[in-house]
Amino acid sequence: MKPDLKIGIVGLGTVGAGLVRLLQTHGGKIESRAGRKINIVAVHAKNKAKNRGVDLSAYEWVDDPLSLAHRPDIDVVVELVGGDEGIAKQLVERALSSKKHVVTANKSLLSKHGMALARAAEEAGVDLRYEAAVAGGIPIIKSIREGFAGNDISVVYGILNGTCNYILTEMRETGRDFADVLKEAQEKGYAEADPTFDVDGIDAAHKLSILCALAFGAQIAFDAIDVSGIRTITSKDIQFADELGYRIKLVGIGKSNGGVIEQSLEPCLVPISSALGNVEGVFNAVCVEGDFIDRSMLEGRGAGAGPTASAVVADIIDIARGYSSPVLGVPAKDLKPNKPMPDKDIISEQYLHLVVRDQPGVIADVTAILRDHAISIESMLQRGRDPGQPVSVVIMTHDCSRADIRAAAAKIGALGSIVAKPTILRVLPL
Ligand SMILES: NC(=O)c1ccc[n+]([C@@H]2O[C@H](COP(=O)([O-])OP(=O)(O)OC[C@H]3O[C@@H](n4cnc5c(N)ncnc54)[C@H](OP(=O)(O)O)[C@@H]3O)[C@@H](O)[C@H]2O)c1
Numbered sequence: 334m335k336p337d338l339k340i341g342i343v344g345l346g347t348v349g350a351g352l353v354r355l356l357q358t359h360g361g362k363i364e365s366r367a368g369r370k371i372n373i374v375a376v377h378a379k380n381k382a383k384n385r386g387v388d389l390s391a392y393e394w395v396d397d398p399l400s401l402a403h404r405p406d407i408d409v410v411v412e413l414v415g416g417d418e419g420i421a422k423q424l425v426e427r428a429l430s431s432k433k434h435v436v437t438a439n440k441s442l443l444s445k446h447g448m449a450l451a452r453a454a455e456e457a458g459v460d461l462r463y464e465a466a467v468a469g470g471i472p473i474i475k476s477i478r479e480g481f482a483g484n485d486i487s488v489v490y491g492i493l494n495g496t497c498n499y500i501l502t503e504m505r506e507t508g509r510d511f512a513d514v515l516k517e518a519q520e521k522g523y524a525e526a527d528p529t530f531d532v533d534g535i536d537a538a539h540k541l542s543i544l545c546a547l548a549f550g551a552q553i554a555f556d557a558i559d560v561s562g563i564r565t566i567t568s569k570d571i572q573f574a575d576e577l578g579y580r581i582k583l584v585g586i587g588k589s590n591g592g593v594i595e596q597s598l599e600p601c602l603v604p605i606s607s608a609l610g611n612v613e614g615v616f617n618a619v620c621v622e623g624d625f626i627d628r629s630m631l632e633g634r635g636a637g638a639g640p641t642a643s644a645v646v647a648d649i650i651d652i653a654r655g656y657s658s659p660v661l662g663v664p665a666k667d668l669k670p671n672k673p674m675p676d677k678d679i680i681s682e683q684y685l686h687l688v689v690r691d692q693p694g695v696i697a698d699v700t701a702i703l704r705d706h707a708i709s710i711e712s713m714l715q716r717g718r719d720p721g722q723p724v725s726v727v728i729m730t731h732d733c734s735r736a737d738i739r740a741a742a743a744k745i746g747a748l749g750s751i752v753a754k755p756t757i758l759r760v761l762p763l
Pocket of ligand 1: 343344345346347348349377378379380381383398413414415416420438439440441465466469635636637638641
């Protein structure tokens with residue numbers, strides 16, 4: 334039996350305390366699977382006095398978290414603080430430069446500094462692992478890095494934020510509006526007091542940037558992602574989508590084509606009959622399309638103490654077994670520049686929801702603008718008739734470019750008869 338693998342944990346919140354609980358619950362199983370004992374040597378969080386619901390008495394409490402990066406009796410530093418600067422960044426950088434393996438769940442850190450950290454890990458000859466950073470309990474990092482490593486991956490897409498999926502599911506099931514459901518989600522602890530990162534798509538975009546780098550062998554490029562969240566989705570949109578045979582999901586989409594990469598994070602219409610359309614509540618799902626696998630989809634809980642701790646432990650077991658791989662699947666120095674796909678080349682059907690004043694000639698003006706942008710209409714829905722008052726009109730288009738639909742929507746929105754900013758949603762033909 335190899336010597337114990339000695340770990341130091343910084344951050345004992347949802348994930349950190351979950352990790353301690355998991356290691357305490359399944360210590361024996363993990364030892365036999367890893368081929369050695371995983372031994373928590375030292376821990377740190379901000380507040381030593383806080384009750385975390387787990388027994389920490391067997392572990393040394395350190396007052397200086399950065400000291401773990403240099404201690405000779407620690408093999409792996411586990412960073413579970415969060416944030417892309419401050420203590421999390423300093424700890425990871427110092428641990429790597431001291432030739433310690435690092436396990437983290439920190440997608441914002443990786444999305445912003447992942448390239449430099451990957452280079453630092455590879456130069457130091459240690460592992461930087463982050464399974465928990467994307468889609469929680471779903472082993473999507475390992476699947477892409479190892480399971481699908483023989484493929485040319487052309488597409489990766491999925492539901493990457495459980496809070497948004499919960500809100501959209503509740504809106505559909507109860508007919509309530511976004512603000513109302515968000516408030517309830519905050520009360521239940523499914524959404525943060527400041528929900529910006531989740532509902533504006535930033536958290537999911539962090540994850541998408543990591544997935545795209547891994548899937549396409551490209552550099553992480555968070556700033557190249559076209560991000561929109563779910564704040565503008567109304568219960569009417571959800572009803573219309575349902576009537577048309579779709580569900581609205583916040584989807585991260587990565588596509589690689591001829592050396593350019595599309596990275597989009599946006600609410601989309603997905604068919605009710607599709608696997609993704611049936612991923613409900615707090616669940617996440619990720620689909621990968623590769624030339625030899627066709628399509629593969631994994632679904633599971635994307636957050637929470639249990640699933641996230643499970644992913645952290647999987648990384649620790651890999652390190653204990655001595656498995657090693659480049660951080661992003663290929664050596665960081667060989668990752669290709671991430672060249673963004675221009676909007677004119679991002680083609681899909683579109684859903685256009687207009688709130689128009691019910692008066693003669695409005696639809697003629699709208700269709701003239703669509704015609705001028707070479708956008709053809711597949712179908713049109715209008716609910717209600719109320720002369721002079723605002724009514725909803727939904728137009729489904731045939732394939733058109735993102736550049737054209739955005740330009741057309743801007744012109745339509747400027748018409749005097751349009752009373753609200755048009756909603757454009759991409760339709761995914763899954
Ligand atoms: N929660 C999830 O479901 C989930 C899922 C996937 C990934 N993640 C990622 O996992 C990481 C941790 O998330 P979490 O939900 O566990 O967060 P959390 O519950 O807020 O826990 C954060 C921990 O970090 C400690 N901490 C904060 N600032 C610190 C500082 N300056 N110095 C030392 N310790 C500090 C806190 O100490 P105190 O406890 O003393 O305040 C707390 O123990 C984040 O990167 C997050 O994005 C979380």
